Amino acid sequence: MGVPFPDLDPYETLKISKEASEQDIKKSYRKLCLQYHPDKLKNSDDADESKLKFEKILFAHSILNDSKKRKRYDQTGLLDEVDTEDGFDWFEYFSKVKAEINEESIAKDRKVYRNSEDEEQDIIEQFIETDGDFLILFETIPHTELSNEEENRLFSIVDRLVNDKILENYLQWKNYKSKRKQIWVKYLKSQLKSLSKEAKEAEKTKKEILKKNKGKNLDSESDLQQFIISKRKTDMDSLISKLESKYGDKKTSKRKGNDIDDDEFAKIQAKLDKNKRKK
Known part of the structure; x- marks a missing residue:
């Protein structure tokens, strides 16, 4: 089986220079995996693009993390010349790595990283x-x-x-x-509005799928994928997701009349801080 992305530049994909150290490769790989992991999809429209980006990151890392493959690529500039393993199943490799990078491993990484x-x-x-x-x-x-x-x-x-x-x-x-307080409050309001809009769109997608499949199981892989995506949170932070669901219908419009008022925003922030202290 040939390489999946023969024209890919592994250095560019991992956003590192050709002089990057092993530590640089590892650090960039971790950051990009967290950023583009399919489980962090915000809506179904991003699914294919995110999956492709994630697989390119995995592939680039598999080349640069192997000293022999990296040296061969540096010498030839060709990825076809790097993949010398007959019968290597890249699809199986991508699936295996994706499974290893799950919510549990992300939580462990978070504890070490922060x-x-x-x-x-x-x-x-x-x-x-x-x-x-x-x-x-x-x-x-x-x-x-x-x-x-x-x-x-x-x-x-x-x-x-x-x-x-x-x-x-x-x-x-x-x-x-x-102007710390003013700038932060404005930014936070903007982000909460954006997240609530995405949550509402996900809820709409879920309802459409359920309506479409009323009275029968979700057998189609595409339907199942869309249903799962619609239930995923837009952020790994569960508190934010709960706030989005609760207040989402009050702040989806950009018009001034439907913006988050100060009292509502204060309530959101008070609850957010209260829940953070409980952790």
């Missing part, structure tokens, strides 16, 4: 790359949560790094610090 040197280094790199964009950390750093507690945690880390002269005191960071 507040670690790896996380701090990722924060430093991302902060420098974006010239001090603090909020982008919630979209790029693995295992981050949308909560006041998390904002305080990341803010403390960045503030310490800036005070210790490890990070530059960028203008974007200065602006965030000076």
